[in-house]
Structure formats: structure tokens, C-alpha cells
Amino acid sequence: MALLDRLRTREATVGIIGLGYVGLPLAVAAAKAGYSVIGFDVDASKVERLYARESYIEAVSPDDLAQTDHLCAWTVDFEQIATCDVVVICVPTPLNQHREPDLSFVEDTARQIAAHVTPETLVVLESTTWPGTTEEVLKPILAQSGHALGRDIFVGFSPEREDPGNATYRTQTIPKIIAGDGEAAQALMEAFYGAVVETVVTVPTPTVAEAVKITENIFRSVNIALVNELKLIYDEMGIDVWEVIDGAATKPFGYMPFYPGPGLGGHCIPIDPFYLTWRARKFDVPTRFIELAGEINTNMPAHIVHRTREVLDRAQGRGLNGAKLLLVGVAYKKNVSDMRESPAMRLMQLFEEAGAEVSFIDPHVPQIPQMREYGIFEGRAALDPGRISDAGFDAVVIATDHDAVDYAALLELGCPIIDTRNAMAKRGLPMDLVTKA
Structure with a gap:
């Protein structure tokens, strides 16, 4: 598979959607691994600050931005999703006023991806959510792209494990749970995250990976x-x-x-x-x-x-x-x-x-x-x-x-x-x- 080869040779372009406490450290980690990175956010002020090498998150220093700026581009233009080989969703999943899940950010992002994604792209959800979201929410929206899931578009879930203020464990050193939707997606997940973090932990399905994250925080x-x-x-x-x-x-x-x-x-x-x-x-x-x-x-x-x-x-x-x-x-x-x-x-x-x-x-x-x-x-x-x-x-x-x-x-x-x-x-x-x- 050409996409797998591009991931292994670091020739792939990685899009990170949502440049907050999860997305920005991941973008920098992917750039340090040698990937070209496009960071997407709806907040234009974040884009301006990042181009000025000004970080708004403690986990990413101005030196980190300076070291990786030759590999990173920051934008509010979601049409550039079309140029990405990997798209990672790192958007908020809050509760609404009735303390029920609000997946509007995930759904809106998935629609943007579906509108612009091209064949041979890996789409990964990192936002914490209920078990079954990848299967029941993300995949149906991506299917509206007209590309075949599992053949043209590959889907996976990898829960974020960021701990703000923790000097011992950073994005690269925290063991990373990954799960692809099918064998091909799993291989792509392993190739991408294996290049970005030190330890990859594979679980059988995205639903299991979603449950892992929920279990950690309920504990x-x-x-x-x-x-x-x-x-x-x-x-x-x-x-x-x-x-x-x-x-x-x-x-x-x-x-x-x-x-x-x-x-x-x-x-x-x-x-x-x-x-x-x-x-x-x-x-x-x-x-x-x-x-x-x-x-x-x-x-x-x-x-x-x-x-x-x-x-x-x-x-x-x-x-x-x-x-x-x-x-x-x-x-x-x-x-x-x-x-x-x-x-x-x-x-x-x-x-x-x-x-x-x-x-x-x-x-x-x-x-x-x-x-x-x-x-x-x-x-x-x-x-x-x-x-x-x-x-x-x-x-x-x-x-x-x-x-x-x-x-x-x-x-x-x-x-x-x-x-x-x-x-x-x-x-x-x-x-x-x-x-x-």
C-alpha cells in the first residue's frame, strides 16, 4: 500500500485538527518524527501565535515551535485536508447543559473531512468519547465522502493521554493505545504512531480503545x-x-x-x-x-x-x-x-x-x-x-x-x-x- 510506505518513510503529510492541549503537542511530536504537519483550528488567533512561535500551552515551548517550524504549517483553511495523508481529530467533547455528551465538534469536523478527504487517507479520532462512537458516528459521516471505508479511507481511534504539568511523561513517552478499524487500518496506525511515540499498545477494535480511555478516567x-x-x-x-x-x-x-x-x-x-x-x-x-x-x-x-x-x-x-x-x-x-x-x-x-x-x-x-x-x-x-x-x-x-x-x-x-x-x-x-x- 502506497500510504503505508509513505508513513514508514516519513513522506506522509499529517493533519491535526484542533490545536489545544492534545492537538498541539501531537503536532509537534509528529513534526519531530519527521512528518510534514498541517495544524487546523477554527481560532485564527492561535494560528497567528503559532506562526510567531508563541506557545499558549505549557507542554509546547517556543523552542519546540522553532525546532519544527520548517515542517509545520498552521491554518484555518479546512480545504487543505485534501493534501493530508493522515488526519487526526483532537477536538473537544464536552457535556451539554443536561450533562449529556456533546459530539457536535466531532461531527462538524468529520463533515469537514468528508468534504475534502482524498483516497488513501487514515482518519483517526483522539477525542474522548463513549464506546462505539467511531463505529456509529464517525464512520457514517466519513462514508458520505463517497470513498469506500476500509479501501480508500481508513479509520482508527487512539485516545489522548495528556497530563498537563507532568514533566515526566510527555506525548512521546506516554504509552499510546491504538486501534484500527480492520487489519489495513491497524497496520497504518502502527506505522504512524510507532514513528511518533516510544511505545504503542494495540487493542483489537476502536470500541475497546474508547472503553480503555473511559475506564482510566472513571478509575x-x-x-x-x-x-x-x-x-x-x-x-x-x-x-x-x-x-x-x-x-x-x-x-x-x-x-x-x-x-x-x-x-x-x-x-x-x-x-x-x-x-x-x-x-x-x-x-x-x-x-x-x-x-x-x-x-x-x-x-x-x-x-x-x-x-x-x-x-x-x-x-x-x-x-x-x-x-x-x-x-x-x-x-x-x-x-x-x-x-x-x-x-x-x-x-x-x-x-x-x-x-x-x-x-x-x-x-x-x-x-x-x-x-x-x-x-x-x-x-x-x-x-x-x-x-x-x-x-x-x-x-x-x-x-x-x-x-x-x-x-x-x-x-x-x-x-x-x-x-x-x-x-x-x-x-x-x-x-x-x-x-x-
């Missing part, structure tokens, strides 16, 4: 919900859940530590489990365990607000109405700027609905960007950390434990600190003003 969601519930139980017993976890983590087998927090963030864990619960309804299969985990994790911001109200009442004899709060960290996890599904935004919303005045500091987020939700906060700027001593805060709430925060300076404010991440204790700081929540 995390359920275990985080478990420790969040344990935190509530142990708090009532006067037991520090962080000390319990540290003790349990010394067992070299049969235990894996997970840690509580103010809720779930990122694109994967808060969203992906609901893709399976939605899909399971088609088969009349209950998903009580998964739904309970989602309920516990979704309710954590409300618990933090309740604890903050209790702390203020105990320390100052007041509630949240009119209180001045400092929220420390608004990114969804430490040491990144990623705001997707950040529980800090829900905290800010709940605090302000209760009448509090909320300011925030975050060394990675100078101002709140445009988000699918929480539009009322867009553009709100972070407070200069050097000015927090003059603001007269009634309480501090640590939502994200960035390393670059001066935690000792928080103590100098002299007000109660509600710590959802165990940040103060981990740094050996005095705990007189600190409440773990």
Missing part, C-alpha cells in the same frame, strides 16, 4: 470521590485524612494513594464518566457507582463553602455576606494555567452568590480567560501578591497548591486559612490559623 473519578467522602467522615471523627493517606501509602502493594480536594477539574475526570453513564442507558445497565462518585465530587465546592462559613462564624462571629475572601489558585491543578472545569470557578461563584467579595492570586493565571461557563468572571485579573497585605481579607481559601505561591506570606495576613490541598502542612508551616477542608 480516577471513583477513587477521588472515595477519599473526598473519607475526608468528610474523618473530619467528624477528628482524624486528619491526609495523615491517614500518608500512612496507607507506605503499603507497597494493594493500595494506591489518591488525594481529596475542592472538586474535580480538567477536561477528563469531571466529564468522561458521564459519557459511559449516558451510553449505558441504551443497554439498560445501571451505573450507580459511577454516578455516586460524580455526585460526591460535584458537591465538594459546596462543602468548602460551608466549611468557610463555619470558620468565619467561629473566628469572627460572621458569615459570608460582606466577607472579603482571597482565593489562592484558580487553575484546576498545580503548576499549570489550565482552567478547564476548574472547581475554583464554582467556588468563586458560590462565594459571591453568598455575598462575599472574592479576589484571587495565581502565578499561572494573570486573568480569567474565556470559558464555556462562568462568563461573568472572564477578564477578571489576579491580585498582585505584593498587595494582599493591604486588602484586609477576612479569610484565605487555598484551592490550588501551586509551588510558586508564598504560603508563609498568607500566614502573615493574620486571618483564617481554609486549606483544601494540605498545602500549609506539606510545607511545615504553623497551623494555628489553618483549617483543613
